[in-house]
Amino acid sequence: MPRYDIRINGAARTIETSDPDQPLLYALRGLGLTATKFGCGLGRCGACNVLVDGQAVQSCMAPVASLEGKSVTTLEGLGTPANPHPLQAAFIAAQVPQCGYCTSGVIISAAALLGEKPKPSEAEIRTALDGNLCRCGTHVRVVRAVLAASGQEG
Amino acid sequence: MTTSPDAPRLSRRTLLEGGALMVGFALGDALAPVGALAQGAARSAAAAAATRILDPKEVDAYLAINGDGTVTVWCGKVDLGQGLRVAIPQIAADELGIGLDRITYVEGDTALTPDQGRTAGSYGIARGGMQIRQAAATARKALVERAAHRLGVPADELVAADGAVRPRTGGAGLTFAELIGGARFDLKLDPKAPLKDPESYTLVGKPLPRPDVPAKCTGTLTYMHDHTVPGMLHARVIRPASVGAHLVSVDESSVADLPGVRVVRIQDFLAVVAADEWTAIKAAGALKAQWSAGSGLPAQAELPALLRASPGTTEQVLTTKSSTDAAPPPEDARSLTATYFWPMQSHASIGPSCAIADVSAAGATIWTASQGTHGNQATFARFLGLPKDKVRLIYLDGAGCYGMNSHEDAAADAAVLSRAVGAPVRVQWSRQDELGWDPKGPPQLIDIAGTIDAAGYIRDWRTDMWIPENTRGLPSIPLLAPEAAGLPQTPGLNSGMISQNGDPPYRTGRMQVVAHWLKTAPLRPAPLRSPGKPANCFAVESFLDELAAAAVLDPLQLRLSGLTDQRGKAVVEKIAEMMSWEQRPSPGPNSDQPVGRGRGLAYIHYKHDEAHVAIGMEVAVERASGAIRVERVFCAHDCGQIVNPDGVRAQVEGSIIQTLSRVLKEEVTFDRERVTSVDWSSYSLLTFSEVPKLDIALIDRPTEPPLGAGEAACAPVAAALANAVFDATGARLRTVPFTPERVKAALGGQASMPRT
Ligand code: FES
Numbered sequence: 001m002p003r004y005d006i007r008i009n010g011a012a013r014t015i016e017t018s019d020p021d022q023p024l025l026y027a028l029r030g031l032g033l034t035a036t037k038f039g040c041g042l043g044r045c046g047a048c049n050v051l052v053d054g055q056a057v058q059s060c061m062a063p064v065a066s067l068e069g070k071s072v073t074t075l076e077g078l079g080t081p082a083n084p085h086p087l088q089a090a091f092i093a094a095q096v097p098q099c100g101y102c103t104s105g106v107i108i109s110a111a112a113l114l115g116e117k118p119k120p121s122e123a124e125i126r127t128a129l130d131g132n133l134c135r136c137g138t139h140v141r142v143v144r145a146v147l148a149a150s151g152q153e154g
Numbered sequence: 155m156t157t158s159p160d161a162p163r164l165s166r167r168t169l170l171e172g173g174a175l176m177v178g179f180a181l182g183d184a185l186a187p188v189g190a191l192a193q194g195a196a197r198s199a200a201a202a203a204a205t206r207i208l209d210p211k212e213v214d215a216y217l218a219i220n221g222d223g224t225v226t227v228w229c230g231k232v233d234l235g236q237g238l239r240v241a242i243p244q245i246a247a248d249e250l251g252i253g254l255d256r257i258t259y260v261e262g263d264t265a266l267t268p269d270q271g272r273t274a275g276s277y278g279i280a281r282g283g284m285q286i287r288q289a290a291a292t293a294r295k296a297l298v299e300r301a302a303h304r305l306g307v308p309a310d311e312l313v314a315a316d317g318a319v320r321p322r323t324g325g326a327g328l329t330f331a332e333l334i335g336g337a338r339f340d341l342k343l344d345p346k347a348p349l350k351d352p353e354s355y356t357l358v359g360k361p362l363p364r365p366d367v368p369a370k371c372t373g374t375l376t377y378m379h380d381h382t383v384p385g386m387l388h389a390r391v392i393r394p395a396s397v398g399a400h401l402v403s404v405d406e407s408s409v410a411d412l413p414g415v416r417v418v419r420i421q422d423f424l425a426v427v428a429a430d431e432w433t434a435i436k437a438a439g440a441l442k443a444q445w446s447a448g449s450g451l452p453a454q455a456e457l458p459a460l461l462r463a464s465p466g467t468t469e470q471v472l473t474t475k476s477s478t479d480a481a482p483p484p485e486d487a488r489s490l491t492a493t494y495f496w497p498m499q500s501h502a503s504i505g506p507s508c509a510i511a512d513v514s515a516a517g518a519t520i521w522t523a524s525q526g527t528h529g530n531q532a533t534f535a536r537f538l539g540l541p542k543d544k545v546r547l548i549y550l551d552g553a554g555c556y557g558m559n560s561h562e563d564a565a566a567d568a569a570v571l572s573r574a575v576g577a578p579v580r581v582q583w584s585r586q587d588e589l590g591w592d593p594k595g596p597p598q599l600i601d602i603a604g605t606i607d608a609a610g611y612i613r614d615w616r617t618d619m620w621i622p623e624n625t626r627g628l629p630s631i632p633l634l635a636p637e638a639a640g641l642p643q644t645p646g647l648n649s650g651m652i653s654q655n656g657d658p659p660y661r662t663g664r665m666q667v668v669a670h671w672l673k674t675a676p677l678r679p680a681p682l683r684s685p686g687k688p689a690n691c692f693a694v695e696s697f698l699d700e701l702a703a704a705a706v707l708d709p710l711q712l713r714l715s716g717l718t719d720q721r722g723k724a725v726v727e728k729i730a731e732m733m734s735w736e737q738r739p740s741p742g743p744n745s746d747q748p749v750g751r752g753r754g755l756a757y758i759h760y761k762h763d764e765a766h767v768a769i770g771m772e773v774a775v776e777r778a779s780g781a782i783r784v785e786r787v788f789c790a791h792d793c794g795q796i797v798n799p800d801g802v803r804a805q806v807e808g809s810i811i812q813t814l815s816r817v818l819k820e821e822v823t824f825d826r827e828r829v830t831s832v833d834w835s836s837y838s839l840l841t842f843s844e845v846p847k848l849d850i851a852l853i854d855r856p857t858e859p860p861l862g863a864g865e866a867a868c869a870p871v872a873a874a875l876a877n878a879v880f881d882a883t884g885a886r887l888r889t890v891p892f893t894p895e896r897v898k899a900a901l902g903g904q905a906s907m908p909r910t
């Protein structure tokens with residue numbers, strides 16, 4: 001069975017799969033990393049976003065084989081309840097999630113943005129998140145939390 | 155694929171083993187993870203299931219004082235992200251007289267929680283919470299009486315606070331644990347047990363953080379989609395190629411090269427089952443099946459006309475009021491008629507539905523994100539052929555569902571499959587099936603005729619609505635799996651009261667509302683957040699503005715002059731203040747500009763006895779493209795006593811944004827065979843860039859009963875927007891969604907209403 005060496009949340013992992021086209025999403029969830037969610041499998045909602053070498057990538061569209069040698073970070077890898085990433089802390093403080101199903105992908109997209117641009121404008125935040133859908137309507141709180149996490153109180 | 159041995163899978167599973175999600179509170183620590191108490195508590199809960207009192211008339215069904223002085227609260231309503239997990243404990247802790255940090259909360263498990271009805275209609279707090287408040291008040295009264303007896307002090311000289319009953323004047327008391335710890339109350343809910351003075355509440359009214367938020371932000375909450383059961387198999391169901399099609403043949407050899415795939419066929423129910431999810435997905439894609447022609451769908455463009463002409467319609471007068479004024483209308487009176495249409499819409503959950511079932515001859519356990527944990531019990535028992543008490547449903551968080559999406563169907567799929575293969579089965583729906591096959595918010599066609607005089611008095615009003623009969627509040631939504639598999643069904647869910655709020659909430663002369671109940675409607679209708687009310691309020695509140703424009707009156711003043719309800723007046727006045735409303739008729743002064751700017755508002759007294767909500771909007775409309783830009787939304791919201799202001803605010807934000815999405819963009823499309831809006835391109839939602847600024851004013855009425863806050867603010871959104879577009883351009887939109895094409899058509903003077 002083909003094996004792929006991928007760094008996941010800082011640890012070297014080997015993923016074995018008979019199908020190199022298997023999307024990363026299923027490999028991650030199979031490892032118990034279930035923060036990353038299945039929303040469409042079509043690259044249209046952002047629920048499955050993860051960081052690959054710092055960029056936001058839709059894990060439902062990324063075959064495991066394409067990740068060989070890359071570094072993947074999921075929401076679990078950003079921080080923990082006891083030691084949250086600044087974005088996670090800001091999302092908690094702003095009480096962002098309702099159902100929370102979109103939240104992992106939204107935080108990942110925001111982390112990719114802040115990696116590139118530490119103090120984005122409100123319009124830049126919104127544009128960066130246009131690939132993330134939220135049905136519960138948490139958008140206003142999301143924007144406020146990203147501003148707060150980047151040291152710009154919304 | 156294989157997972158490495160150190161996969162943290164087992165620890166996730168044990169968190170929920172044997173029971174529902176439990177929440178513990180650590181006050182002042184916003185990062186306390188959900189489930190901090192869960193591991194041990196869940197196991198003891200499983201053991202406790204055998205001895206639980208579930209009768210909703212009993213105090214013991216809702217709460218217990220444990221031997222260590224902590225309190226367990228059981229709630230049959232579930233938290234869908236709307237915050238019941240903190241709001242109900244706030245209510246219970248305050249009424250009982252104990253700190254929130256001493257409460258353990260258990261929700262939505264038919265083996266553990268009392269049946270408080272479906273979590274729907276915004277009744278989570280207003281009904282579910284009030285039952286628990288009454289249970290807590292009954293319990294407190296009993297605790298005080300016990301203490302009076304043991305201390306030899308009159309009951310009215312004692313108070314319950316901080317988990318103990320003490321003399322009001324101070325001195326030694328007895329803790330709840332000393333009074334009853336570990337034993338049952340054996341008391342019926344006493345409707346006369348006095349409630350505390352709202353002034354004395356210390357938790358109710360506070361914006362306490364929701365306990366599940368840290369877990370949702372760090373990926374540690376176990377959603378339905380994340381839950382696993384030992385020995386569980388993964389399945390995908392293959393839906394018919396067309397609505398109503400029958401399965402003719404299946405070519406099992408088409409999946410023969412995929413390892414361990416099993417094809418399950420029961421009449422027209424077809425599924426593939428595999429050991430892992432990706433194999434099941436691939437098998438579902440590879441399986442070759444032949445389907446008969448479907449039962450057909452109407453031509454979409456003809457839908458409004460078909461509703462109006464539908465044979466076998468029954469009429470029902472919902473409201474009628476005769477006029478005392480027999481005189482003919484004065485000459486300056488203006489009479490208008492208009493037709494409004496609201497299309498079918500999807501719940502459009504971000505996560506396609508998922509469920510797990512473990513069914514054997516002895517009984518069934520079903521994990522589901524459905525809002526009807528208890529309500530599904532009889533339905534599932536019937537088609538599984540099991541006694542009701544042998545069917546256990548356990549709620550786990552899912553993607554928000556806002557009524558009845560496909561959670562119930564996924565659970566039925568899993569149950570039918572688990573019984574067929576003799577192992578626990580997890581069913582995950584696809585995006586295409588979720589948008590294609592979820593039961594839909596039904597189409598609504600509404601005519602209004604009315605007469606207004608120059609002084610703004612509405613002399614005459616008549617609403618006619620054409621709506622599907624099976625939305626009449628009857629339990630009538632069939633589930634897909636038992637239907638396809640030919641199993642008997644007792645449908646247990648209904649689609650909400652979609653006929654409410656078809657009458658104007660203002661002083662009128664003669665007034666009548668008539669429902670034309672349609673025998674059939676395309677696709678399964680279901681409750682979708684604020685069932686029916688967004689359309690009815692769209693028609694009523696748009697028409698009010700049409701009357702105002704005809705009489706050349708300011709639409710806000712017209713509402714104030716017609717409102718008799720003081721709380722209604724207060725929210726409309728609040729909107730006037732928030733928007734610095736300038737008194738003038740619509741359309742506004744720049745309505746002929748290339749980019750017209752305007753303002754509009756709408757009001758509802760939700761279901762006539764719930765929240766009062768007024769919404770105002772500021773919009774810009776570009777004539778050339780027909781694009782509407784919603785710049786600002788204002789909302790004044792009175793839902794009585796506010797239990798958790800931040801929770802209410804989040805619900806109002808969500809109601810407004812979600813409904814704006816519905817009004818600007820959403821319509822289920824279909825051809826003559828099937829639904830064609832099955833992905834996020836063909837059924838698109840509002841994006842971050844399109845979400846406007848929101849200004850929300852919550853009006854707290856601490857001494858009034860709490861009313862639902864989960865959906866009332868959905869209702870006025872469409873009319874407020876249509877009225878603002880009219881103010882900005884002079885064009886009147888009467889069909890949802892307000893696409894650029896419809897705006898351009900309305901600007902060009904064509905009626906935006908399809909032919910009827
Ligand atoms: S699940 Fe990957 S983009 Fe939707």
Ligand code: FES
Pocket residue numbers: 097098099100101102103133134135136137138235504553554
């Ligand atoms: S919080 Fe529910 S979809 Fe975003």
